[in-house]
Amino acid sequence: MKLFENLKQYWRQQTGEDETPLDGDSPAFFVSFFVHLVILMLMGFLALPELNNQVTLTITQNTEEKEKELELEVPEEFFFSEQASEEVGANSVGGVAVALSVAPVVADVSDIPNQEQVDEAEVGNVEVNEAIAVATGLNYSQNQVVKGAAGVGETGAEGAIDRITHEILLSLEERKTLVVWLFDSTASLVPQRKSIHDRFDRIYRELGIIEASGNENFSKHSEPLLSSVIAFGQGVEALTKEPTANLSELKEAIASIKNDESGTENVFYAVHEAAKKYASFRYTTEEKPKPDRNVMIVVVTDEVGSDWKQGLEPTVRMCRRWAMPVYVVGVPAPFGRQETMMKWVDPDPKYDQAPQWGVVEQGPETLYPERIKLAFSGSKIDDDPIDSGFGPYGLTRLAVETGGIYFAVHPNRSVTKEVSRKDTAAYTSHIKSFFDPSVMRKYKPDYVSVQEYDKRVSANMARRKLIEAALSPQLQQMEAPETNFVKRDEASFSNALSEAQKQAAALEPRVNGLYEILRQGESDREKETVLRWQAGYDLAMGRVLAVKVRTESYNAMLAAAKRGLKPKDPKSNTWTLKPDDEISVGSALQKVADRARMYLERVVKDHEGTPWAMLAQQELKDPLGWKWEESFTDVSPMRQGAGAGNAAAPANDAMKMLMKPAPKRPAPKL
Incomplete structure (x- = not known):
């Protein structure tokens, strides 16, 4: 206080x-205040029981704001078009989904340019009906993926006709249909015509079953399916005066086809005339806004057509003008070659049944050859034909551009084994090897006009030089070169070596000329992105370099031998050249050999399961270099009478009567 x-x-x-x-x-007041303050401080230091620390939190949110956040933003204006786009693929009406459904191959990089950015503009609102139209008919089908197919492999005409039957049924879903059958009248087509003749029963039986089931597409049409039969060879002949639904009449027309001995098949002229003849079924006018019928053209042939170069373009235009798809029951084209050999057996058993072989034109699969003509080591010819995976260019392009299908029919088709000439079926060309269609689809040729093809070739120097090299004459490797040299004396040994060099010396300029053509396109090779052109150029360059090394190293080995060879064994007097992987005549040739292997091995690695890889592997089997092996040969003269003996007298067998062989007819022009 x-x-x-x-x-x-x-x-x-x-x-x-x-x-x-x-x-x-x-x-x-102050005394009381300080007393209570002290008491509170003392209580704070006392131990208290642990309390429950869990806390329940209740969070509330404005309901109106939550609903506002979940609302989808719908544009006030949108656009659509009732007109179908002329483009096919990701730019079409169906967008990417349609592009994927019809694409045989999905590219790694899209070939569709980016759309240009445009300024926004005000447009009016568009009223949309609630009704949704469902697509029907041929515009949407499970087989749309093969429309315009470049090559559907079959082992017989029956399989192709069964597929065409299905195409006919699809066409009938849209409207009445006319099928125009065009048959090659050459002798080699006799078995095919007979097979299809017998198959007609199944076609019309299936159609009859569908009609009897009450299918609305039949009930609403009178004569829903008509057919017409035309034969062609050097000329064209209509075997049914008017389209008919009569099965017997159709079969009689096919059976009446006579063999054309000219060997000429003007197939494009026949298709063009058939399209022109039946174009009236496709006319539309103001009074008739829809065509009367669909028109399908089915061609049965086993060659490229004698008139394909001049007849292809106008025929494509004619069929496209009237929307007539062309289906071709044809043959596989040999890889990079125009001709192959067909096995012919006389259909008349009274004559000799021994097989005969005739040359037929069934290729190539491209507009211009894209494979150099070069024989393999030790072979006079360019080996046995192999399948290209596609049909001949002209007929295949006709099918592709009109929305049809090309059926490559071969009875020996197999991707698991090779086919020998002996096993080749009669009336069939010899094709040694076939390839998986799913692999070959990525190597489809360019089915475009001549102008467009030339434009694409000119876009890359490697393409241009490959075509130029492929158009060069056939080039042979050294045919059975001399490899064994016996040294009796220095003069004769040197002469023998010089004679052997002549073959190599004659071949070297031609090989180097072909190499110089291909070398000019080497700078553009790395710019090439198309698999087919990559494989073609690499195979050509690799093979030419391989032949160049073999030829020049052979010549160099002989030249070195003339300067003297030191035997390991003093008794050795014989020198033999053996193929070997080592290049012992200079580092320059070794570098060329390394380049050859690089090209060939790249083909094998990057294009597995293709004709290019098969040919590259075949070239790699033969070593590129040579080596000397020494041995001894006895060159002493033989004693007179040595080796002679009393030959046993031939047995005097009784003459046996032999059956007279059946007469033999030469094979017709195939």
């Missing part, structure tokens, strides 16, 4: 006032 009194006295001295803030009950 004394403290409070001292504070009061100090306040009066400083202020001169009698009353201070500490007068009255103030001292009691």
Whole structure:
């Protein structure tokens, strides 16, 4: 309390006032305050029981704001077109989904340019009906993926006809249909015509079953399916006066086809005339806004067509003008070759049944050859034909551009084994090897016009030089080169080596000429992105380099031998050249050999399961270099009478009567 009194006295001295803030009950207040403060501090230090620390939180949110966040933003304006786009693929009406459904191969990089950015513009609102139209008919079918197919492999005409039957049924879903059958009348097509003749029963039986089931597409049409039969060879002959639905009449027309002995097949002229003849079924006028019928053209042939170069373009235009798809029951084209050999057996059993072979034109699969004509080591010819995976260019392009299908029919088709000439079926060309269609689809040729093809070839120097090299004459490797040299004396040994060099010396300029053509396109090779052109150029360059090394190293080995060979065994007098992987006649040739292997091995690695890889592997089997092996040959003269003996007299067998062989007729022009 004394403290409070001292504070009061100090306040009066400083202020001169009698009353201070500490007068009255103030001292009691402060005392109470400090006492309670001390008590609270003491209680804070005491241990208290642990309390439950779990806290329940309740979070609330404005319901209106939540609904606002979940609302989808719908554009006020959108656009659509009722007109179908002329483009096919990702730019079409169906977008990417349609492009994927019809694409035989999905590219790694899209070939579709980016769309240009356009300025926004105000447009009017568009009213949309609630009804949704469903697509029907041929515009949407499970087989759309093969429309315009470049090569569907079959082992017989029956399989192709069954597929065509299905195409006919699809056409009938849209409207009445006319099928025009065009048959090659050459002798080699006798078995095919008979097979299709017998298959007609199944076609019309299937159609009859569908009609009897009450299918609306038949009930709403009178004579929904008509057919017409035309034969062609050097000329064109209509075997049915008018399109008919009579099965017997159609079969009689096919059976009446006579063999054309000219060997000429003007198939494009026949298709063009058929399209022109039946174009009236496709006419539309103001009174008749829809055509009367669909028209399908089916061609059965086993060659490229004698008139394809002059007849292809106008025939494509004619069929496209009247929307007539062309289906071809044809043959596989030999890889990179125009001709192949067909096995012919006389159909008349009274004559000799021994197989005969005739040359037929069934290729190539491209507009221009894309494979150099170069025989393999030790072979006079360019080896046995192999399948290209596609049909001949002209007929295949006709099918592709009109929306049809090319059926490559071969009875020996197999991707698991090679086919020998002996096993080749009669009336069929010899094709040694076939390839998986799913692999070959990525190597489809360019089915475009001559102008467009030339434009694409000119776009890359490697393509141009490959075509130029492929158009060069056939080039042979050294045919059975001399490899064994016996040294009786220095003069005769040197002469023998010089004679052997002549074959190599004659071949070297031609090989180097072909190499120089291809070398000019080497700078553009790395710019090439199309698999087919990559494989073609690499195979050509690799093979030419391989032949160059073999020929020049052979010549160099002989030249070195003329300068002298040191035998390991003093008795050795014979020197034999053996193929070997080592190049022992200079580093320059070793570098060329390394380049040859690089090209060939790249083909094998990057194009597995293709004709290019098969040919590259065959070239790699033969070593590129040579080595000398020494041995001894006895050159001493033989004693007179040595080796002679009393030969046993031939047995005097009785003459046996032999059956007279059947007469033999030469094979007709195939």
